[in-house]
Structure formats: C-alpha cells, structure tokens
Amino acid sequence: MRQTHVLLALVLAWLVAPLLIQTGGTFNLFIFAFINLILVLGLSLLFGYAGQISLGQAGFYGIGAYMAAILTVRSGLQPVLGLIAAIVVPAVLGYVIGRPVLRLRGYYLAMVTAALGLILHTVFVEWEAVTGGYSGITGIPALAIGPLTARSPVTMYYLSGALGFLVMLMALRLVDTAYGRAMRTMRESEMAARSCGIPTARLKAEVFALSAGLSGLAGALYAQYVGFVSPESFTIDTSVNLLLALAIGGVGSLWGAAFGAFLLTFMPEWFHELQNAYGLVLGALVVVMLTLEPRGLWGILLRLRDARGKREAKTA
C-alpha cells in the first residue's frame, strides 16, 4: 500500500536526519513539531473524523503537562509514571466531561469546549498551592525509560519522534477499522449512525477521551523536555492555533493534520523577522486556504493528483 511506503520513507528520513542536523535549535523545532503532531492528530480524529469540534484542547494539554510536573517535582515519582498519569488523567476526565457535553453540537460544542479550556486555564492560574500560579513549576526532570534518559535534544528527538510516528500509525490504523468507519458515519449523520446501531453518545465520549489522552501525552513530553510549565502555554490561543493548523493542513485527513502540525511549528521560525506581525500571515493563510479549498493543503494535493490522472487518461 502506498501509504505504508510513504510512512516508511518518512521513518527512514527521521532516523538519518540527525546526521544532517547540525544545530540544537533544529532539534528543538523537530521535537516541538512531534509534540504538535500528537496534539493535532488528536484533534483530527475528534473533529475531522468524528465531527466533534473542540476549542479546549489546550486545557487537556495543560493537564498533561501539570500532571507530569506535579507528580515528579512535588511527589517525587519516576518521570515515566508522570507520563502515564499525563495520558490517563486527561483521558478519564475527557470521558467524564465528554459524556454530557458532547450532546451539544456545532457552535454550542465549540463554545462550551472553549469555556472548558478557559476554566482549566483559570485552575492553572488560581490553584497556586499545587500549580504555582503564574510562576508555574520549574525543575521538571527529563523523561527516563529504564537506563535511557532523554536529557539531550538528540535523545528527545528520537523519543518524541518515535511516539509521534506511533500515534500516526495508530491513528491511520484506527480510521480504517469498523470503529473508524463508525466515527465517519457519525460525522456525516448522527441519525444514520444511530439507526445503524452505533452508540453515538458513547462513541463521541470515547473519541473525546482519546484526543484528551493524546493531548495529555503531548503535554507531558513538553513539560519533561522544557523542564518548566506555566499557564501561559495553555491558553485559548493555543487551542485556536491547533484548530487553525488542522484547517490549513486539511480537516478530513490525518496526513493533512501532520502537514498542519509541522507548519504550526516551523512557520513562526520562517517568519521570525515579522515578530508580532506573524499573526497576519497565519490568519491570512487560513482565510485564503479555506476560501479556495475547504479541505486544506491535503485537498490541494488531491486536486493535483486528480488533474494529473485526467491528463494521463487523455494521453493514453
């Protein structure tokens, strides 16, 4: 299958890339790209495949980061336990919150998830005894699995990359199963899904939990790599940027989500001379892209392929 070939080529490129990467800054960028990849893939499954919008992803991202920070710094647990808790706690919370909240649709869901994100941000700020308020938590130990400690950028590059590819592979597999088809059916028509016997309420909550768990994983990776968390990394702007990245890449496709995640990370770097004016580039890109092609970059690729196919059919 061609998809597997592309993935294999990418894994190869990822393995040998450190031979070419000279500076720590580039490693840095790739690590953040993999973290964003996990975040945007979670959102893609939830919004692109199951049709449930969320403007509160930063909240779960934050919970993951704070779990990893609090359990290691305050409770002295192993970093890997912090990582596991950072997946489980947001996932469970996502399920519990998702069950009632996901009865809402469309805009109502967008606004309620945005509200959830804002409330969680307030918790990070106000619950000073645990989260350290605005000054956050410092001195978070690096992730260590067995004897392997991801202290240097290179080890973290491989670790976050491995997790990124793993999540990508799982997501690609998931959307091809009966479960994935149920998700897409629900996106197209909830009524149709229900009449086929798909338990939509449970399915929605499960996908919401999955995306919350993935966001939590990304949060833990972030906290354990940077060594510091504070509320300003988990604002509504973070959630909006994730949604915009997905929109640029392509809402209905996991490869589009991957494009979006990498653009989200690399574009600020390409346009760093613009400083504050970067928002103009991002906003304009979203507006132009969605006006011309609602399926994003991925949609443009599909169109190019179709055009080539037609030309070949004509010449043949």
Added chain:
Amino acid sequence: MTSAEILQLVITGLTVGSIYALVGLGFNLIFNATDVINFAQGEFVVLGGILTAVAVGTAGLPLWLAAIMAIALVAALGALIDFAAISRVRRGSVMTLAMITLGLAVIVKTSLLLWVGPDPLYFDPFTPGPPLRIFGAVLQLQAIWVIGVGVLVMIALKFFFSHARIGREMLACAIDREAAQLMGINVGATVRLSFILSGALGALAGVLITPLTNATYDQGFTLALKGFAACALGGFGRASSAILGGFALGLIEAASVAVLPSGLKDSVALSILILALMIRPSGLLGGREERRHTQAM
C-alpha cells in the same frame, strides 16, 4: 449583606449583562441570516472601541463624530469580510465559514497589536458628572447609556426581524437559502447586509462599553464568548433572549464576585453556561433549532 450592597450587585450585574447582550445581538444578526457564528464578532467590538479612542485621543475629533466614523469603518470591514472571503466559499460547510472568521479574528487582533500596542485605550464617558447614588448604591452614568441603548437596539431588532421586509428576508435566507432564492430574495445582498449591520452593531457596543471597561487588543475572544453565552442562555436567534441571557449572566457574575475571589469570575459565568446548556440545549427560553451545524466538513 445589606440592601444597599444587594442593590449595588444588581446594578453592576445589569450593566455588565447589557454589555454581553450587546455583543450577543451582533452574533444573532449574522446567525439569523447565514447560520454562521462569526468568531470575529468580539474583534468588531474591540475595533470599534479602539478606533473611537484613537480618533478622540490622537486626532482630537469630537466623540460623536469619532463614534460614527468607527461604526462606519467596522461596518465597512464587515462588508469587506463577506465580499473578500465568505461569499467566495463555494464548497464546505458552515464550519468552514466559522473557521474563516476565526482566521479573520487573528488578523484583526494582530493588526490592533501592531497599530496601538498592548496597552488599554480609553476615552471619557458620554456624559460627564459624578455617578448617581440610589439608596447607597452607585450607578455610573455610562452604565445608563449602555443599558438604555442596549434595550433600544433590542427593540429595534425585534421589529426589524418581525415586521421589516428586509429583516424577514434575512430570516428566510438562514432557514432555507435555496427556497429564499426561489422566492426572489437576493441572498447575496441580504447576507452582505447582515455582515454590515453586525459590524456596525459590534462597533456600537465597543463605543458604549469602552469608557467602562477600556479597550485592549486581545479582549475580543473573551467578549465573544460571553456574548455567545448570553445568546445561548436565552436561546439563539431571538433578540429579546440575548438581552435576558445577558442580564442573567451579568447578575450571576456580579453575585460570584461578591462571594468568591474575583479571578474566578469568568469561570463561574462559563460554568453556568455549560450547566444551562446541559439542561436546556436550546436555551432557557427555547430558540431556533440548530440544523446544519453538525457536519465538520
């Protein structure tokens, strides 16, 4: 709590509530014509406030002229948004349109930051003078303006959508675009008009509230969220419910500040929004059923 304190709480709540209601009314306008939620609505409000503050402060224009200019400019921006982006979208769902407005919100916000910087802007209240004292409670004169104009706008909009031909055509466009077209309604022009009116209404809200709240470039999203909460509490699609929802939200917020730390104010209001929507998904007063919003793309 003394009766003066309770009265104060009610006054504060009504003032804040009418701010949210004014923002919510702008949402309603575009929603009523297109079924689209305009995520840049909060930016319209902030832009109206900042344009007026700059025209008064830097250019030295009289307030009324500055306000009219700001409202006209933001209305023109509404038209431009529809002309350049929204009306060009041929495929894709209402969610695509909503995400385009999200991108536009980022553009407006960034432009404001580049133009006036991160500091809050301010201009004097419409009518100078000390606040009124009613049984020991304080009422800002500007608050009377906010509540008064809010109620007037609500009445005007109610009339507009129930009696004016163009208002009813707008509703028809949202209910069924094709059917509206077949009945001879110019759908494109109607949608354009809804964006113009919504820009004007947003800017008017900004002009009214800036003397009370100041205007900062990044307030837009929170304002939009509160405006949306006001609409959702009352029920979407009706002007009167946005006002009632706004008042309810304002009162809840004022009450929460009295008993809880003020940092939790927004969270309390938003929790109420979530709870209310759980119990009554179409608003406390019942609103128009939402229809096409489920599809992602």
